[in-house]
Amino acid sequence: MLRFTPRPRNCQNLLKPAISGRTITHIHTHTIKTPVGAEAAYSAPKPRSTRLSVDGPIECDLTGFQLLNSPIFNKGSAFTLEERKAFGLVGLLPSKVNTLDEQVARAHEQLQYLRTPLAKNDFCTSMRVQNKVLFYELVRRNIRELLPIIYTPTEGDAIAAYSNRFRKPEGCFLSITEPDSIEERLAAFGEAKDVDYIVVSDGEGILGIGDQGVGGIRISISKLALMTLCGGIHPGRVVPVILDAGTNNQEMLSNDLYMGNKFPRVRGEEYDQFVDKFIQAVKKRFPDAVMHFEDFGVSTARPLLQRYRNVIPCFNDDIQGTGAVVMASMTAALQFSNRELLDSEVLIYGAGSAGLGVADQIVNHMVTHGATVEEARAKIHCMDRNGLILQNMAGTKAASEAQMAYADATEAWEGVDTSDLVEVVRQVKPTVIVGCSTQAGAFNEQVIKEMYKHNRQPIVFPLSNPTRLHEAIPADLMKWTDDNALIATGSPFAPVNGYYISENNNCFTFPGIGLGAVLSRCTTISDTMVSAAVDQLAALSPKKTNPKNGLLPPLEEIDEVSSKVAVAVILQSLKEGTARVEMEDKPNSEGKVSVPRDFEGCLEWVKSQMWKPVYRPLVKVEHVPEIHTHQY
Numbered sequence: 001m002l003r004f005t006p007r008p009r010n011c012q013n014l015l016k017p018a019i020s021g022r023t024i025t026h027i028h029t030h031t032i033k034t035p036v037g038a039e040a041a042y043s044a045p046k047p048r049s050t051r052l053s054v055d056g057p058i059e060c061d062l063t064g065f066q067l068l069n070s071p072i073f074n075k076g077s078a079f080t081l082e083e084r085k086a087f088g089l090v091g092l093l094p095s096k097v098n099t100l101d102e103q104v105a106r107a108h109e110q111l112q113y114l115r116t117p118l119a120k121n122d123f124c125t126s127m128r129v130q131n132k133v134l135f136y137e138l139v140r141r142n143i144r145e146l147l148p149i150i151y152t153p154t155e156g157d158a159i160a161a162y163s164n165r166f167r168k169p170e171g172c173f174l175s176i177t178e179p180d181s182i183e184e185r186l187a188a189f190g191e192a193k194d195v196d197y198i199v200v201s202d203g204e205g206i207l208g209i210g211d212q213g214v215g216g217i218r219i220s221i222s223k224l225a226l227m228t229l230c231g232g233i234h235p236g237r238v239v240p241v242i243l244d245a246g247t248n249n250q251e252m253l254s255n256d257l258y259m260g261n262k263f264p265r266v267r268g269e270e271y272d273q274f275v276d277k278f279i280q281a282v283k284k285r286f287p288d289a290v291m292h293f294e295d296f297g298v299s300t301a302r303p304l305l306q307r308y309r310n311v312i313p314c315f316n317d318d319i320q321g322t323g324a325v326v327m328a329s330m331t332a333a334l335q336f337s338n339r340e341l342l343d344s345e346v347l348i349y350g351a352g353s354a355g356l357g358v359a360d361q362i363v364n365h366m367v368t369h370g371a372t373v374e375e376a377r378a379k380i381h382c383m384d385r386n387g388l389i390l391q392n393m394a395g396t397k398a399a400s401e402a403q404m405a406y407a408d409a410t411e412a413w414e415g416v417d418t419s420d421l422v423e424v425v426r427q428v429k430p431t432v433i434v435g436c437s438t439q440a441g442a443f444n445e446q447v448i449k450e451m452y453k454h455n456r457q458p459i460v461f462p463l464s465n466p467t468r469l470h471e472a473i474p475a476d477l478m479k480w481t482d483d484n485a486l487i488a489t490g491s492p493f494a495p496v497n498g499y500y501i502s503e504n505n506n507c508f509t510f511p512g513i514g515l516g517a518v519l520s521r522c523t524t525i526s527d528t529m530v531s532a533a534v535d536q537l538a539a540l541s542p543k544k545t546n547p548k549n550g551l552l553p554p555l556e557e558i559d560e561v562s563s564k565v566a567v568a569v570i571l572q573s574l575k576e577g578t579a580r581v582e583m584e585d586k587p588n589s590e591g592k593v594s595v596p597r598d599f600e601g602c603l604e605w606v607k608s609q610m611w612k613p614v615y616r617p618l619v620k621v622e623h624v625p626e627i628h629t630h631q632y
């Protein structure tokens with residue numbers, strides 16, 4: 001017989017192994033490292049436990065329809081006969097008890113009847129709000145087929161159609177018209193210890209499709225789905241957030257069904273105060289949560305990251321996540337073709353959030369490989385809508401301050417048409433070209449053939465999502481370079497002539513970075529922690545074992561990859577003294593489980609902490625359950 005010890009909500013003690021005869025893994029957190037340097041700005045929090053681990057029975061105080069309507073606890077036809085009796089479900093379900101395998105097979109069959117990706121996306125959405133275990137297991141087993149449905153490219157279409165296809169709300173909606181209600185709105189998602197991870201967007205720079213207003217909530221939801229699928233973050237301990245500050249999308253403003261604030265985007269001080277109130281409210285309400293910024297507009301993404309990176313543990317996925325994945329695939333391509341990082345000439349086409357994030361990450365990496373910042377920056381050339389960024393653009397509207405860090409000397413370009421990509425390629429002779437411009441087809445035959453003239457294995461990364469906005473498609477790139485281009489793309493593509501094309505998407509980095517930040521309970525996410533993620537991902541490249549392999553590991557391994565990236569992040573955070581989880585070499589006298597500092601030991605621990613889509617036996621309790629989630 002199982003016995004449970006009632007636990008008060010928000011218990012700050014570690015979970016006690018309340019289940020006799022079972023081992024439950026805990027993090028030993030009684031010592032907190034003092035934040036150092038800039039990180040000291042973030043006040044040291046209280047110790048806490050992590051509740052991502054998934055072993056054993058789960059306490060539940062819901063019954064009947066309430067239980068069937070709770071996506072976290074619902075098992076649908078897989079409730080056992082005992083559970084049906086104990087939870088008042090007899091009569092609410094057909095008599096057959098299904099296994100998870102059978103449910104997955106049935107759901108997969110239903111999906112095959114749906115004709116369009118968007119219809120499949122709708123199906124997956126309703127499954128996610130109905131039964132999380134089934135949703136995640138269905139996607140996990142069919143990841144190559146379903147990732148493009150629940151993420152880019154289909155999610156872009158779902159976001160654009162949000163107000164017309166809306167069925168059931170998911171996430172937290174914060175309105176600039178009511179900044180004083182932020183705390184109250186967040187409170188619906190639980191108390192201090194209930195949230196590990198938040199994705200927030202203001203909907204201004206969604207994928208490559210721009211301002212989508214309130215529909216941007218779906219990018220927060222989609223990124224969180226990947227945090228759970230690939231990074232093992234508990235799906236009931238996350239909050240997707242949209243900051244609704246209006247929209248400049250005329251189509252939305254004139255759509256009678258549009259569900260967000262119908263006024264032009266509010267900017268300036270009012271916007272800044274709105275965001276600041278949100279950050280302060282999160283810090284107060286969910287002091288342990290890691291914040292992930294996603295798809296903000298180009299003018300706000302960087303300033304927000306700079307303003308808050310030492311205030312809460314946070315990162316911007318488009319800037320740092322993208323920078324990290326590109327640096328990893330570039331490293332893999334250089335190693336495969338026996339070239340040195342410092343010999344690279346890099347051309348970034350589209351120097352917005354992602355493009356400059358890539359540039360910054362390459363500079364960081366070059367500096368760790370012996371270059372000075374100036375030498376590294378000189379290797380990078382940025383083009384944006386006004387052409388190549390030149391020094392004489394300083395202080396003008398032609399270039400932003402952030403872009404000016406990469407400006408080329410004006411004199412060196414006299415007489416050259418710097419708005420012409422072919423001309424720029426002719427002069428720069430890039431070894432690497434990265435597209436983050438949203439300009440479909442910009443890497444045309446002339447551009448690529450010019451690049452190919454100067455180097456036999458051009459590294460070409462067209463990253464603009466969704467698929468239709470890619471600067472080039474792999475089949476053309478391979479044709480124009482006699483199959484010699486080393487390619488990775490922003491959305492998925494089929495292999496070309498037997499060459500596997502890796503998806504060069506930040507989904508290979510943000511789940512690992514996020515998981516590492518959650519488990520280390522770091523006070524800040526430093527550049528060096530992101531660099532550790534890059535090195536780890538690059539080391540996993542399968543290209544070295546077979547030239548036809550992709551530059552990055554296959555999607556099927558993404559959860560394994562994310563756990564290794566998380567280890568690299570955790571170990572770096574420990575080294576820097578920003579981790580708040582204590583790791584020990586040996587279990588201490590209280591028998592608490594140690595978390596080793598060696599890679600393999602830490603990996604085992606990380607894996608033991610990750611949420612997995614399995615049905616745990618449900619045990620009825622009258623008190624607030626051990627795993628408290630807001631998703632009742």
Ligand SMILES: NC(=O)C1=CN([C@@H]2O[C@H](COP(=O)(O)OP(=O)(O)OC[C@H]3O[C@@H](n4cnc5c(N)ncnc54)[C@H](O)[C@@H]3O)[C@@H](O)[C@H]2O)C=CC1
Pocket residue numbers: 205206207208209295297298317318322325349350351352353354355383384385386435436437438439463464465466469489490491504505506507
């Ligand atoms: N593969 C991946 O993991 C990621 C892909 N992306 C994709 O990259 C693209 C850009 O995203 P963000 O940087 O967040 O957007 P952004 O709006 O911050 O940047 C886009 C930049 O492209 C520039 N641009 C526009 N027209 C241009 C032209 N004709 N020539 C050169 N530059 C031009 C804009 O001025 C802007 O600076 C999007 O399609 C997005 O989906 C973004 C993040 C991650």
Ligand SMILES: CC(=O)C(=O)O
Pocket residue numbers: 152206207208295317318465505506507
């Ligand atoms: C992948 C991603 O973050 C983007 O396209 O914005």
Ligand SMILES: [Mg+2]
Pocket residue numbers: 207294295317318
């Ligand atoms: Mg993004």
